[in-house]
Amino acid sequence: MMWVEEIETLPRSGLESIQLKRLQILVHRVYEKVAPYRAKMDAVGVKPEDIRSLADLRHLPYTSKDDLRDNYPFGLFATPMNDVIRVHASSGTTGKPTVVGYTRADINLWSSVMARCLAMAGVTKDDMVHNAYGYGLFTGGLGAHYGIEALGAAVVPVSGGNSKRQVTIMRDFGSTVLLSTPSYALNLADAMADAGISTEELKLRVGVHGAEPWSENMREEVERKLGFKAVDIYGLSEIIGPGVAMECLHAQDGLHILEDHFLPEIIDPETLEPLPHGMTGELVFTTLTKEAFPLIRFRTKDISRLIFEPCACGRTLVRMEKIKGRTDDMLIIRGVNVFPSQVEHVLMGIDGVEPHYQIEVTRDGSLDVMSVLVEVSENIFSDEIKALERLSRKIQAEIKDMLGVTCKVKLVEPRSIRRSVGKAQRVIDHRKI
Amino acid sequence: MRVEQIAVFLENKSGRLAEITSILAENGINIRALSVADTADFGILRLIVDKVDLAKEVLRAGGFTVGKTNVVAVEVPDRSGGLAGVLKVAHEVGLNVEYMYAFVNKSGADAVLIFRFDEMDKAIAVLQERGFALLTGQQICGL
Numbered sequence: 001m002m003w004v005e006e007i008e009t010l011p012r013s014g015l016e017s018i019q020l021k022r023l024q025i026l027v028h029r030v031y032e033k034v035a036p037y038r039a040k041m042d043a044v045g046v047k048p049e050d051i052r053s054l055a056d057l058r059h060l061p062y063t064s065k066d067d068l069r070d071n072y073p074f075g076l077f078a079t080p081m082n083d084v085i086r087v088h089a090s091s092g093t094t095g096k097p098t099v100v101g102y103t104r105a106d107i108n109l110w111s112s113v114m115a116r117c118l119a120m121a122g123v124t125k126d127d128m129v130h131n132a133y134g135y136g137l138f139t140g141g142l143g144a145h146y147g148i149e150a151l152g153a154a155v156v157p158v159s160g161g162n163s164k165r166q167v168t169i170m171r172d173f174g175s176t177v178l179l180s181t182p183s184y185a186l187n188l189a190d191a192m193a194d195a196g197i198s199t200e201e202l203k204l205r206v207g208v209h210g211a212e213p214w215s216e217n218m219r220e221e222v223e224r225k226l227g228f229k230a231v232d233i234y235g236l237s238e239i240i241g242p243g244v245a246m247e248c249l250h251a252q253d254g255l256h257i258l259e260d261h262f263l264p265e266i267i268d269p270e271t272l273e274p275l276p277h278g279m280t281g282e283l284v285f286t287t288l289t290k291e292a293f294p295l296i297r298f299r300t301k302d303i304s305r306l307i308f309e310p311c312a313c314g315r316t317l318v319r320m321e322k323i324k325g326r327t328d329d330m331l332i333i334r335g336v337n338v339f340p341s342q343v344e345h346v347l348m349g350i351d352g353v354e355p356h357y358q359i360e361v362t363r364d365g366s367l368d369v370m371s372v373l374v375e376v377s378e379n380i381f382s383d384e385i386k387a388l389e390r391l392s393r394k395i396q397a398e399i400k401d402m403l404g405v406t407c408k409v410k411l412v413e414p415r416s417i418r419r420s421v422g423k424a425q426r427v428i429d430h431r432k433i
Numbered sequence: 434m435r436v437e438q439i440a441v442f443l444e445n446k447s448g449r450l451a452e453i454t455s456i457l458a459e460n461g462i463n464i465r466a467l468s469v470a471d472t473a474d475f476g477i478l479r480l481i482v483d484k485v486d487l488a489k490e491v492l493r494a495g496g497f498t499v500g501k502t503n504v505v506a507v508e509v510p511d512r513s514g515g516l517a518g519v520l521k522v523a524h525e526v527g528l529n530v531e532y533m534y535a536f537v538n539k540s541g542a543d544a545v546l547i548f549r550f551d552e553m554d555k556a557i558a559v560l561q562e563r564g565f566a567l568l569t570g571q572q573i574c575g576l
Binding site: 377384 | 443444449472475498499
């Protein structure tokens with residue numbers, strides 16, 4: 001069951017000494033190899049030798065998505081490019097995506113942390129794993145894929161889309177584990193109902209769901225409709241992809257962070273001070289062992305809390321609570337990160353469109369639907385329907401190009417989007433998460 | 434021989450048309466002809482009124498998006514084939530109708546056809562050449 005038992009049940013002192021040793025090596029290496037990091041450390045007067053204990057972590061500067069954008073695409077890589085064997089990308093806050101790179105050792109590391117996560121969900125080499133995370137630049141599909149193979153289970157690399165076919169494959173192949181976003185799992189449940197396939201005809205035993213926030217209510221719905229136990233997996237491409245933290249099937253109570261590789265902190269997003277154990281705040285990670293793209297104190301903008309009490313499953317790894325929300329306005333639409341600023345960027349690029357817009361998110365059945373409301377000013381108004389429809393298709397196509405998400409465009413009357421005195425309310429999320 | 438028409442953007446929600454017409458009424462503006470084109474999400478109201486500039490100003494002040502376009506008004510006898518005659522000519526010379534609407538004038542003898550063609554100058558020239566009676570905005574409002 002336990003993939004690396006000797007690590008996962010270490011007393012905290014043992015774990016912390018591993019973390020410190022790795023942190024010191026990391027900071028030395030990053031200071032030497034990555035100029036932007038060196039500049040930031042020099043600016044606050046910290047040298048690698050100053051990191052003598054884990055508590056000294058607080059002296060190191062934070063890294064944010066803005067740093068990644070400023071050094072786009074490879075400026076924060078710590079190894080020569082010819083050591084990099086894979087890159088992935090996710091959406092940045094504006095036009096440029098966030099690019100991450102992996103050496104062969106990084107891919108091996110990723111495979112092993114992902115395999116450990118799957119082991120927490122009770123997956124073994126005897127399983128047939130249906131991997132419905134998207135394959136491609138997104139880290140979900142390939143990250144999970146390598147983990148499944150490392151564990152020795154059989155992977156069905158089905159990726160996303162064509163739910164009807166997916167259901168048939170799960171039934172015919174006798175898949176025992178489903179990997180997907182929670183909303184796609186519900187989509188598959190609908191597809192099963194449409195095809196008249198009951199859960200009894202499937203051998204699914206456990207679902208591993210992540211890449212978007214989901215509530216306990218949604219977990220109950222997934223478990224009820226698909227007839228299996230559903231567990232939460234957490235990861236983000238900047239840190240490595242899926243495989244950063246995982247809920248155990250045993251307790252289903254918080255996600256075990258693989259902290260021998262990913263060192264977590266909780267900070268106050270306003271004061272940027274680290275918070276005492278047990279407080280809720282912004283989750284920050286330092287990658288202890290990654291080669292190509294190490295990150296020091298990366299601000300995830302995800303809100304959570306760390307639980308240090310040992311888990312009923314026997315693991316001593318710290319747990320994080322299910323993500324409660326975000327400190328920024330990032331939305332996750334069908335597993336894709338969407339920043340309102342990206343939508344704004346597209347709209348501003350279209351002649352005559354004014355910066356009055358709003359994003360409405362709803363859930364149609366189990367599918368996220370994003371609508372972009374755009375006010376029709378006299379500059380873009382026409383007395384011909386086809387001209388307005390052409391405009392709305394153009395906006396839709398450009399948003400799809402930029403985000404990879406199909407949205408509905410709703411043309412609305414001027415001033416119908418409520419003006420606020422301070423920060424505009426750009427997003428109305430009707431989903432119950 | 435162009436007629437000024439105002440067009441108003443309408444979201445498909447209740448009460449919008451009522452609001453527009455009451456703004457016009459409050460300002461003593463008379464509607465001579467109108468049409469509504471709609472899709473699932475929005476509509477466009479097209480109006481021919483007696484006081485074009487005033488109508489545009491008050492609707493704009495009322496928070497509406499208003500545009501002004503030129504259309505052609507053709508007066509034909511109100512009998513079978515009246516519209517067909519105009520469309521036949523348009524087809525012959527390769528004019529496309531973007532949209533059109535019509536009303537019958539008070540006397541009941543003639544119908545007025547309002548057209549928006551893809552090529553307005555050409556349309557006016559051809560229709561005049563073929564002897565159709567084109568009306569001005571003033572004439573429409575005097576009917």
